[in-house]
Amino acid sequence: MWWRPEISETSGPLTGRPLLRRWAGGAVNGLVLVAVATGLVWLLNRQLPPRGLLVVYLLAVLPVAIRWGSGPAVLVAALGVVTFVLVIAPPQSEGPALVALGVFVATAVVVAGLAAGLRRSVHESRELAGEQSALRRVATLVAEGVPAPELFEAVSREVGLLCNADLVRLERYEPDGTVTGVGSWGRVPVRLPVGTRIELDGISVAREVRRTGGTARISSFVGEDGTVAAEARELGIRSSIGCPISVDGHLWGVVVASSKNAKAFPAGTEARIQRLTDLVATAVTNAEARAELRRNAEEQAALRRVATLAARGDADPSPVFAIVADEVRTLLGADCTSVLRFESDGSATYLAARGWRDPNRRKPGSKWFPEEPSVIENVRLTGRSARLDYSDVTVIQELPPSLRAEGIRSAVASPIAVESRLWGSIGVASRTGRLPADTEQRLIAFTEIVATAIANTESRAQLASSRARVIAAADATRRRLERDLHDGAQQRLVSLALDLRNTQAEVPAELTGLSAAVGRLADDVTEVLDQLRELSRGIHPAILSEGGLGPALRTLARRSPVPVDLTVRLDSRYRDAVEVAAYYVASEALTNAVKHADADHVEILAEERDGALHLLVADDGGGGADQTRGSGLTGLHDRVESLGGTMRVSSPVGAGTRIEVNLPLRRP
Amino acid sequence: MRRCVIVDDNERFLAVARSSLERGGLEVVATATTTTEALEKIDALKPDVVLVDIALGSESGLDLVRRIVAATPSGPHVVLISTHREEDVAELVSGSPAAGFVWKADLSARAVRDVVAAGDQ
Numbered sequence: 001m002w003w004r005p006e007i008s009e010t011s012g013p014l015t016g017r018p019l020l021r022r023w024a025g026g027a028v029n030g031l032v033l034v035a036v037a038t039g040l041v042w043l044l045n046r047q048l049p050p051r052g053l054l055v056v057y058l059l060a061v062l063p064v065a066i067r068w069g070s071g072p073a074v075l076v077a078a079l080g081v082v083t084f085v086l087v088i089a090p091p092q093s094e095g096p097a098l099v100a101l102g103v104f105v106a107t108a109v110v111v112a113g114l115a116a117g118l119r120r121s122v123h124e125s126r127e128l129a130g131e132q133s134a135l136r137r138v139a140t141l142v143a144e145g146v147p148a149p150e151l152f153e154a155v156s157r158e159v160g161l162l163c164n165a166d167l168v169r170l171e172r173y174e175p176d177g178t179v180t181g182v183g184s185w186g187r188v189p190v191r192l193p194v195g196t197r198i199e200l201d202g203i204s205v206a207r208e209v210r211r212t213g214g215t216a217r218i219s220s221f222v223g224e225d226g227t228v229a230a231e232a233r234e235l236g237i238r239s240s241i242g243c244p245i246s247v248d249g250h251l252w253g254v255v256v257a258s259s260k261n262a263k264a265f266p267a268g269t270e271a272r273i274q275r276l277t278d279l280v281a282t283a284v285t286n287a288e289a290r291a292e293l294r295r296n297a298e299e300q301a302a303l304r305r306v307a308t309l310a311a312r313g314d315a316d317p318s319p320v321f322a323i324v325a326d327e328v329r330t331l332l333g334a335d336c337t338s339v340l341r342f343e344s345d346g347s348a349t350y351l352a353a354r355g356w357r358d359p360n361r362r363k364p365g366s367k368w369f370p371e372e373p374s375v376i377e378n379v380r381l382t383g384r385s386a387r388l389d390y391s392d393v394t395v396i397q398e399l400p401p402s403l404r405a406e407g408i409r410s411a412v413a414s415p416i417a418v419e420s421r422l423w424g425s426i427g428v429a430s431r432t433g434r435l436p437a438d439t440e441q442r443l444i445a446f447t448e449i450v451a452t453a454i455a456n457t458e459s460r461a462q463l464a465s466s467r468a469r470v471i472a473a474a475d476a477t478r479r480r481l482e483r484d485l486h487d488g489a490q491q492r493l494v495s496l497a498l499d500l501r502n503t504q505a506e507v508p509a510e511l512t513g514l515s516a517a518v519g520r521l522a523d524d525v526t527e528v529l530d531q532l533r534e535l536s537r538g539i540h541p542a543i544l545s546e547g548g549l550g551p552a553l554r555t556l557a558r559r560s561p562v563p564v565d566l567t568v569r570l571d572s573r574y575r576d577a578v579e580v581a582a583y584y585v586a587s588e589a590l591t592n593a594v595k596h597a598d599a600d601h602v603e604i605l606a607e608e609r610d611g612a613l614h615l616l617v618a619d620d621g622g623g624g625a626d627q628t629r630g631s632g633l634t635g636l637h638d639r640v641e642s643l644g645g646t647m648r649v650s651s652p653v654g655a656g657t658r659i660e661v662n663l664p665l666r667r668p
Numbered sequence: 669m670r671r672c673v674i675v676d677d678n679e680r681f682l683a684v685a686r687s688s689l690e691r692g693g694l695e696v697v698a699t700a701t702t703t704t705e706a707l708e709k710i711d712a713l714k715p716d717v718v719l720v721d722i723a724l725g726s727e728s729g730l731d732l733v734r735r736i737v738a739a740t741p742s743g744p745h746v747v748l749i750s751t752h753r754e755e756d757v758a759e760l761v762s763g764s765p766a767a768g769f770v771w772k773a774d775l776s777a778r779a780v781r782d783v784v785a786a787g788d789q
């Protein structure tokens with residue numbers, strides 16, 4: 001277009017053009033135009049009155065005014081008027097020529113001003129259009145929710161193109177005073193890649209922005225110290241500007257644009273960058289909200305997994321500790337975790353540990369002894385969450401022995417409090433840097449579940465042991481009853497019966513009536529003895545205490561109306577509770593097989609297997625046993641569980657009934 | 669077969685049993701209430717037959733039987749006795765080296781001889 005400046009539009013408005021070139025261009029072109037105008041005037045001079053021809057010189061003045069500004073145009077006007085006066089004008093025309101010069105100058109100034117204004121507004125509107133489309137592109141990315149790294153990269157590029165920078169970096173402020181590069185773009189090779197943490201130790205735009213909370217500008221790195229200044233010098237960067245990125249009213253990060261040109265960023269550049277960074281803030285808010293959501297979901301899922309396991313309330317909670325160690329490590333992005341139980345002597349016991357270079361020291365059951373500095377020790381002493389930044393410990397020898405070789409930089413531990421007593425601790429550690437500020441809080445969700453699991457287990461254990469005590473007490477009572485019967489009534493009646501037989505034998509032969517009467521007495525006593533025997537057998541089988549499980553099971557099998565195939569592979573006596581439980585299981589199962597199964601055959605197997613007494617009773621009857629219909633099977637369950645054993649009943653309809661019991665031989 | 673030792677922790681039964689056996693022609697050379705006492709007397713008196721109660725208070729008559737047999741394999745015949753019926757302790761009797769079992773209420777010299785004779789066959 002005719003008004004378009006002849007040099008690159010990116011070099012800024014008219015005023016930005018080098019002065020000398022402008023004047024030289026104006027002068028040379030003006031000279032040519034004046035010559036052309038003079039030729040034209042000379043030709044026209046033959047037909048027209050010469051004075052009116054002065055106006056032709058406007059043809060030289062106006063283009064110069066438009067393209068090179070008012071200064072060169074004024075020069076051209078003067079040149080034109082002087083040439084006219086000297087070459088063409090008749091004598092005494094200086095007066096009108098002077099008037100014409102005045103008009104020319106005024107016209108030149110006005111036209112040049114108009115042209116410059118027009119050019120400026122066109123330039124601004126192009127810039128605005130460029131900025132608008134940059135904003136639109138970024139906004140689209142934000143709306144599409146592209147991953148943060150991609151967005152940061154795109155924003156860096158847009159800023160770079162928009163303000164014609166050589167290098168753009170997007171940096172996030174960290175709580176420890178450093179910044180992390182999250183996006184970058186450059187026409188020069190980027191020396192500090194994304195993800196690098198930069199100490200703000202010397203001069204830097206980022207530091208200025210953090211200090212003031214507003215935009216900042218640096219126009220020279222010469223003679224300055226620090227990481228940023230060093231990089232700037234290396235890349236030949238001479239000026240930088242930065243704009244803050246504020247998220248929810250907090251300074252989140254900064255965009256820094258740098259250029260090798262010392263005057264690269266005209267006033268107003270900050271405002272344009274700022275419009276883009278506002279979008280970044282929105283994106284960050286979105287991304288953080290999404291990340292938070294995802295993190296929440298992951299955390300919930302992890303907690304659910306742990307809670308499910310904990311809710312099973314198994315007698316042995318160690319799987320809970322193992323899964324907690326795993327989940328916590330993944331979820332909190334920690335390198336190492338450990339779960340410990342505090343002991344009354346001030347030491348602690350490892351329950352689970354993950355990710356340590358020295359896992360032997362931390363095997364489940366291994367001891368931990370108080371050491372300092374250590375988060376576990378701090379939790380033990382205070383009962384509260386603790387945090388330590390080992391990067392502060394400069395001398396490796398100051399670290400406790402267990403941590404010296406671990407390369408830990410940051411550690412956090414939280415207490416496990418079971419029913420308001422300090423029970424243990426979960427600790428996490430990082431080798432790469434500070435653990436996030438919310439680590440303590442997130443750990444607590446896990447310590448609470450673990451505490452619940454432990455409380456469950458403990459109360460279950462208490463319940464089981466009190467149930468075991470109740471059953472044992474009942475068994476003891478029955479045993480005593482049986483003993484008392486045996487040692488008392490039975491013993492006396494036996495002696496009495498024998499005595500009566502003796503007496504009968506001594507009755508003189510002629511007293512047949514008396515002899516018969518004594519004989520009847522002896523028979524009566526024997527009958528009472530038999531009744532007593534039934535009674536005491538139901539109370540407690542004497543054979544079990546006298547002979548142990550093998551003979552007792554053989555007695556059961558022999559008496560059973562349904563044939564029993566019995567295998568006993570036991571060669572020692574076991575503690576009472578175990579023998580009694582096994583006997584009752586066999587006895588009840590056999591009774592059921594006779595009563596309900598309509599079985600032809602029952603198999604009983606008793607053997608010692610891996611430290612447990614294994615008992616199997618299987619019948620070939622109708623199956624369909626349902627422990628809710630009676631009290632026999634339920635009672636067996638109670639008895640077996642109270643001893644820490646397991647009992648499985650499988651009784652598909654039509655396929656017989658199998659009862660399998662495992663009783664640990666050692667006390668739980 | 670004449671000389672007999674009874675091992676039982678019930679004094680009254682010992683008295684009744686002695687008179688019952690002696691009437692049938694078995695001489696009760698000694699009675700004992702504990703394992704140790706029984707082993708001493710058996711060793712000293714070398715009886716032909718020993719009657720052992722399965723339930724010897726806190727001690728086990730079955731153990732005593734094993735120890736008697738182990739001490740002198742060609743020693744006395746051992747017969748288990750009990751207030752329990754044979755049916756209830758059959759597995760214990762058959763699992764022990766005793767010659768047999770007599771229910772205490774049925775005890776007589778003849779019953780003992782029958783059991784020993786049956787055990788010898």
Ligand SMILES: Nc1ncnc2c1ncn2[C@@H]1O[C@H](COP(=O)(O)OP(=O)(O)OP(=O)(O)O)[C@@H](O)[C@H]1O
Nearest residue numbers: 592593596597623624625626629630631632633657
């Ligand atoms: N071996 C079996 N075969 C078939 N059905 C069985 C068997 N054992 C149990 N059942 C069924 O399961 C129910 C529950 O058995 P359980 O032993 O708990 O109670 P019960 O025998 O009915 O009564 P209780 O044992 O209290 O005297 C029985 O009523 C019976 O219907």
Ligand SMILES: [Mg+2]
Nearest residue numbers: 592630632633
């Ligand atoms: Mg039943």
